[in-house]
Each structure stands twice: as structure tokens, then as C-alpha cells.
Amino acid sequence: MRLRTFTGATLQEAIRQVRAELGPDAVILETRRIGRRSHEVRAGLDAPETAAPAADAANDTLDRIATALAFHGVPARLADRLAAAAGELASADPVLALAGALDSLFAFEPVATAGARPLALVGAPGAGKTSSLARLATRARLAGQAVGAITCDLVRAGAEAQLAVYTRRLEIPAFRAADGDGLARALTALPNDAFRLIDTTGANPREPRDLQQLARILGQCDAEPILVLPAGGDTLEMADQATGFAGLGCRRIVATKLDLVLRLGGLLAAADAGRLAFAEFGCSPEIGAGLMPVNPVSLARLLLGKSPATAATPAPAATREPVR
Ligand SMILES: Nc1nc2c(ncn2[C@@H]2O[C@H](COP(=O)(O)OP(=O)(O)OP(=O)(O)O)[C@@H](O)[C@H]2O)c(=O)[nH]1
Ligand SMILES: [Mg+2]
Numbered sequence: 001m002r003l004r005t006f007t008g009a010t011l012q013e014a015i016r017q018v019r020a021e022l023g024p025d026a027v028i029l030e031t032r033r034i035g036r037r038s039h040e041v042r043a044g045l046d047a048p049e050t051a052a053p054a055a056d057a058a059n060d061t062l063d064r065i066a067t068a069l070a071f072h073g074v075p076a077r078l079a080d081r082l083a084a085a086a087g088e089l090a091s092a093d094p095v096l097a098l099a100g101a102l103d104s105l106f107a108f109e110p111v112a113t114a115g116a117r118p119l120a121l122v123g124a125p126g127a128g129k130t131s132s133l134a135r136l137a138t139r140a141r142l143a144g145q146a147v148g149a150i151t152c153d154l155v156r157a158g159a160e161a162q163l164a165v166y167t168r169r170l171e172i173p174a175f176r177a178a179d180g181d182g183l184a185r186a187l188t189a190l191p192n193d194a195f196r197l198i199d200t201t202g203a204n205p206r207e208p209r210d211l212q213q214l215a216r217i218l219g220q221c222d223a224e225p226i227l228v229l230p231a232g233g234d235t236l237e238m239a240d241q242a243t244g245f246a247g248l249g250c251r252r253i254v255a256t257k258l259d260l261v262l263r264l265g266g267l268l269a270a271a272d273a274g275r276l277a278f279a280e281f282g283c284s285p286e287i288g289a290g291l292m293p294v295n296p297v298s299l300a301r302l303l304l305g306k307s308p309a310t311a312a313t314p315a316p317a318a319t320r321e322p323v324r
Contacts, residue, residue: 002022003029003042004021004044005041005043006018007038008038009037011100011103012101014041017041018043019090022043022044025092027043027045028043028297029043029044031297061093065083065097065101068303071263072264074265074268078272081105082098095297099299099300100296102299102300107278108279109251110279110295111226111293113140114143114145120224122228123227124203124205125202129228130162130166132280133163133199135291137167138290146193147195147196148173148197149166150175150186150197151177152217154176154201156201159199160176163199173190179217181220183218183220187223205245206240211245215249224251226253227242227254228253229241229253229255229270231256231266232263232266234266235269239274242276253270253271253276254291255282259283259284259285264302278299280293281302
């Protein structure tokens, strides 16, 4: 296989270079964000380039993408924008074309565990906030990072005990905070270089008082609120929920429960409506399974029918197959 590495300011631009130089049969092996402004795509070509009917192949690709987006229940206007962006890439590879389109319409920003602002997991009751906190804490601990957790959820019965199970197992300090002052105090009690995670009470985005209370608590510290949103809900409801939490300052989504659903249109609608970046996907009830950092290629693979496990990780080199 002929391997090449391409770099561009956006993933779409790097993929365009792959297309231009290696043709429609190029296989994407890896994508990587380098810093904030550069994307690297490693691609290969198994066979010599052929004079295949490129236009037909590109049309088949667009049909496949349109079918997948319809299956997922992506709202028509968003699906049209994605199809138009994919069409511009004129790629015969559906993953390539859809990844480029997703990259041009959405932002992708996985959670970095080092040097981060404190993160507050916010969302509706039962969304998966505490589980996501435990998964992010586990990831940071495995990376050798100092971690601390604070819960502001003193409301739901058993919430503190649930978090304590995880923090004890991870041997990380845990605090409770009843209000904004308590949260600010707990944050200063943790080392500055620690990865600081805040659990919050489930909030009803249709209830202004819930959001105002969250805003009051988080307003006293420099925490980034991250929306935890389960996949598979009604498209319009998810879009409304995302808009509500975006008003609280959320910029990113940790999507959970992808293992329970087949259709991801609601998640795309939510990210689009709230102008939220995709950060991580949760695909299992097990804490140990962790979260999957999302990038345009892994999301394109999921939308085109790959399971979360294979969407996230390229196959080993010896058995790697073309991404179709
Ligand atoms: N199948 C599956 N279950 C999940 C996932 N993430 C969380 N859960 C389950 O969803 C339920 C709620 O998860 P929590 O993490 O307690 O949710 P929460 O948002 O903290 O809930 P509240 O604190 O009550 O608002 C638990 O039973 C979790 O095991 C996931 O990705 N897949
Ligand atoms: Mg919780």
C-alpha cells in the first residue's frame, strides 16, 4: 500500500488533498488534529489509480450518504447541507466524503485531561453525568494525572454515595458543594494542575429556575459546563434541549447511551441547534469502557453503520480494509 500524509487547516482541506493526489480509492487510515489549526490525514492506496468512472462513483457515494442520513432521521435541511458539503468533495469513499462534510458543519473537541479548566457535567436527570465524570476521571488517572471531583448534586437521593463509589475506587479526593461559594472553595482546595470535575444535579431545560440555579452555582467559578446528552431522543426535543443548555454556556456535548440506539439524527440536530462541538461518546453502561473521543471520521463511520468500537479504532495494519 502506498502511504501518504496530508496536512490542512481543516480536515476537509486535508481530505481534498487526499482526493486530489490519491484519487477516489484512497483509504483513510488515521486522522489527527495538530494544535488548533492543523489536521493531518494519513491515507493509503492499495491499487494503482484507475480511470474508473469517477462521476458515477461520486454519485453512488452521495446516494449512500443520503440514505444513511435519512435512516438516522437527520432533519431534512441539515441533511441537505451535509449532502451538499459531501458533494463538493466528489469522493468515491462515503466515509471520506461524509467526514469532510461533518467537519465543515460541526466542531469536534474531545476532552483534554491535562491543563483543562474545571469541567462541570450538566444535563437532564439521568443523562449520564455522573457516569461520564467517572469515565473522564478514570482516563485522567490512567494518564497519571491528578484528579479531583466535586459534587453539587446534594438533591437526588444516593447521588453523593454514587459518586463516592467511583472516587474511592479511583482514590481521588471528593468534595461536596451546596452552592457557588462552596464550589469555589472546593476548587481552590484542589491542586491547580489537577483535572477538576464537577457533578451537577439533573436540570430540566424547560424549567428556567433549574437553569438559573445551575448558572448561579457555576457562575462563581471558571468551570466549563459540558452538556451530557443521551442519544436517541426525539430530534426536535434534543435540539431544544441543546439550545437551552447552550444558553447556560455549554459549548460541547458528551453524548451517552449510543449503545442503546440505532439512530443519531437527534444528536446531529442538537449539535447544530445549540452550535455545540462533539466531544465524546459513551457507548456502554460500564464505567471501565470509557468514553470515545469523537472526530469527523469516527462519526462518519457511525452514521454509515459501523459499531462504536470499530468506528473509533482503525483495524490493525495487516487486516485493514478499505473504508467503505
Ligand atoms: N447503556 C448505557 N447506559 C449508560 C450510559 N451512560 C450512563 N448510563 C446509565 O444511565 C443511568 C444514569 O446514569 P448517571 O450517570 O447516574 O446519570 P446522571 O445524569 O448522573 O443522573 P442524575 O444524577 O440522576 O441526574 C445509569 O444506570 C448508567 O449506568 C451509556 O453510555 N450506555
Ligand atoms: Mg448524577
